[in-house]
Amino acid sequence: MFDDRYTLAYKRYPYKKSPDQDAAEAVRHPVVVMGGGPVGIAIAIDLGLQGIPTLVLDDHEGVGMGSRAICFAKRCLEVADRYGCGEPMLDKGVVWNLGKVFHKDDKVFEFNLLPEEGHKYPAFINLQQPYYESFQLDRFEELQAQGAPIEIRGKNRVDGVVVRDDHVVLDVMTPDGPYEIEADWVIGCDGASSPLRGMLDMDFSGKVFQDSFLIADIKMKGDVEFPTERWFWFEPSHGEGASTLLHKQPDDVWRVDFQIGWDVDRKEELKEENIRRRLDAFLGNGVEYDMVWSSIYTFQCKRMDTFRNGRVIFAGDAAHQVSPFGARGANSGMQDVDNLGWKLGLVINGTADDSLLDTYNFERIHGADENIMNSTRSTDFITPKSEISRVFRDAVLSLAGSYEFARPLVNSGRLSVPCTYDGSPLNGPDDLGGPERTRPGSPCPDAELADGFLLSQLGNDFVLLCINADGPDSLEESGISTRTLKLTEADDPKGYVKERYLGDAKSAVYLIRPDQHVAARHAAFDEKTIRADIRRAIGKE
Numbered sequence: 001m002f003d004d005r006y007t008l009a010y011k012r013y014p015y016k017k018s019p020d021q022d023a024a025e026a027v028r029h030p031v032v033v034m035g036g037g038p039v040g041i042a043i044a045i046d047l048g049l050q051g052i053p054t055l056v057l058d059d060h061e062g063v064g065m066g067s068r069a070i071c072f073a074k075r076c077l078e079v080a081d082r083y084g085c086g087e088p089m090l091d092k093g094v095v096w097n098l099g100k101v102f103h104k105d106d107k108v109f110e111f112n113l114l115p116e117e118g119h120k121y122p123a124f125i126n127l128q129q130p131y132y133e134s135f136q137l138d139r140f141e142e143l144q145a146q147g148a149p150i151e152i153r154g155k156n157r158v159d160g161v162v163v164r165d166d167h168v169v170l171d172v173m174t175p176d177g178p179y180e181i182e183a184d185w186v187i188g189c190d191g192a193s194s195p196l197r198g199m200l201d202m203d204f205s206g207k208v209f210q211d212s213f214l215i216a217d218i219k220m221k222g223d224v225e226f227p228t229e230r231w232f233w234f235e236p237s238h239g240e241g242a243s244t245l246l247h248k249q250p251d252d253v254w255r256v257d258f259q260i261g262w263d264v265d266r267k268e269e270l271k272e273e274n275i276r277r278r279l280d281a282f283l284g285n286g287v288e289y290d291m292v293w294s295s296i297y298t299f300q301c302k303r304m305d306t307f308r309n310g311r312v313i314f315a316g317d318a319a320h321q322v323s324p325f326g327a328r329g330a331n332s333g334m335q336d337v338d339n340l341g342w343k344l345g346l347v348i349n350g351t352a353d354d355s356l357l358d359t360y361n362f363e364r365i366h367g368a369d370e371n372i373m374n375s376t377r378s379t380d381f382i383t384p385k386s387e388i389s390r391v392f393r394d395a396v397l398s399l400a401g402s403y404e405f406a407r408p409l410v411n412s413g414r415l416s417v418p419c420t421y422d423g424s425p426l427n428g429p430d431d432l433g434g435p436e437r438t439r440p441g442s443p444c445p446d447a448e449l450a451d452g453f454l455l456s457q458l459g460n461d462f463v464l465l466c467i468n469a470d471g472p473d474s475l476e477e478s479g480i481s482t483r484t485l486k487l488t489e490a491d492d493p494k495g496y497v498k499e500r501y502l503g504d505a506k507s508a509v510y511l512i513r514p515d516q517h518v519a520a521r522h523a524a525f526d527e528k529t530i531r532a533d534i535r536r537a538i539g540k541e
């Protein structure tokens, strides 16, 4: 099913014996990442771009095949863009905006994600996760070739961990037997069932949802076409199941996701003839297709009590898990990495104290809780757990076709957006009173400029964004080199910067963090104030 340009060879990092395995004493590495899924590879790229030696250990030898994530959100793509792999994802992905919701045979309503103008990336693309991971690995290899100190070792399974005050010891199993390595820092990106979490006996609490979903990824034959839209049926009258989702992926592959209930015989359900029976009832007789992939998944909404255990830090599914409704898994894992990368970099190079990493815990737990809340609400709506919830759900669905007020209550999966770190100790003052969406803690919205896009110009540094305002070309404070980006009306011919960053204000000075979240904002530059903002943004005020 994969075209020549993006052939996905499974063994992207086949096992090779490392000199560490024959060393007389355990070799110490600055950072070891456990798990080479989308989150583990992303943190290695982030640290590699900062020149920090990072070793990834994975128990497999390449990208995870099979069908998992397909919806990748704007913010995730913007982060990937900064890592240098966003564009091939966008080129390959299917862009979509329109969603339709049906109850039985009736269309209840449709929604448009209404993409704002003036952004480099769309609200969402659909892209098979193996492609996503493969583009990340292309970039990983490119950085290695350019001399970035990053390495990935396939068939290196971590079986044991001991956390000491100033380092961590890992037991690793390979086809040549076990070896031991040490790390100053370990990042646990080992997925939802995280062996590392278990080895450290850390709590992972929340809700398990008693339902199962059957995924069938199919490639249509002949001229049958559905529009590039997200179609969701509650209680579909075609065939069995409590809900069905249909969504297009690249290569003319369609994701069909049937809600099939908790008490099912998985082996029976996964037989091809049974999957085809469901698909034929859904698609109608005579529609021909090839089956590309099928699986059954269940899910839980859970998170760790803390994402940090001394020198071990957790990210992605290992730290938190949500239902797939709303596409928050990989998307929020990328936001973990985005938050962690610059902070760990500053701690490792001695610019910040390791207490800065506690703000990773604070900010990303805030993000995880928001995601879990949204995901749980969608799940409760899609699979009502009590008779009263079902009566409410059905009433909303029957009213939504005719009454506008009922439509916002229909919840077939509110789609992932990045969270604002309200209340973070790193946030400085808001002396501007500008647009709500760019208050301190917010992720910066993109804006098309006369010459490119704002987010591309912000890059991975601390930036002083001076809009119609004076400011120094650069500023050194507490080991942080802050770059200045000055914009005037001439740089903003379409008015996006004015709309998103100024509002009614005439001028503004924003301090932007390396993860492109707003640290503080003011109406004008004042050196003493900005220096204090920088210190606060790295946990030194």
Ligand SMILES: Cc1cc2nc3c(=O)[nH]c(=O)nc-3n(C[C@H](O)[C@H](O)[C@H](O)COP(=O)(O)OP(=O)(O)OC[C@H]3O[C@@H](n4cnc5c(N)ncnc54)[C@H](O)[C@@H]3O)c2cc1C
Pocket (backbone or CB within 6 Å): 034, 035, 036, 037, 038, 039, 040, 057, 058, 059, 060, 064, 067, 068, 069, 070, 071, 072, 129, 156, 157, 158, 159, 189, 190, 191, 192, 195, 196, 215, 297, 315, 316, 317, 318, 324, 327, 328, 329, 330, 331, 332, 333
């Ligand atoms: C059906 C389905 C649909 C989904 N749809 C979406 C979606 O549309 N959008 C979205 O954003 N998310 C979606 N998700 C969630 C998404 O797939 C996950 O959030 C994402 O894969 C998490 O990435 P990760 O790197 O944290 O973990 P994983 O992808 O699970 O990677 C963990 C890695 O750790 C390795 N590992 C495990 N144990 C060890 C060990 N002992 N030693 C060494 N390595 C180890 C594993 O081999 C693996 O490579 C979906 C999930 C499912 C199941």
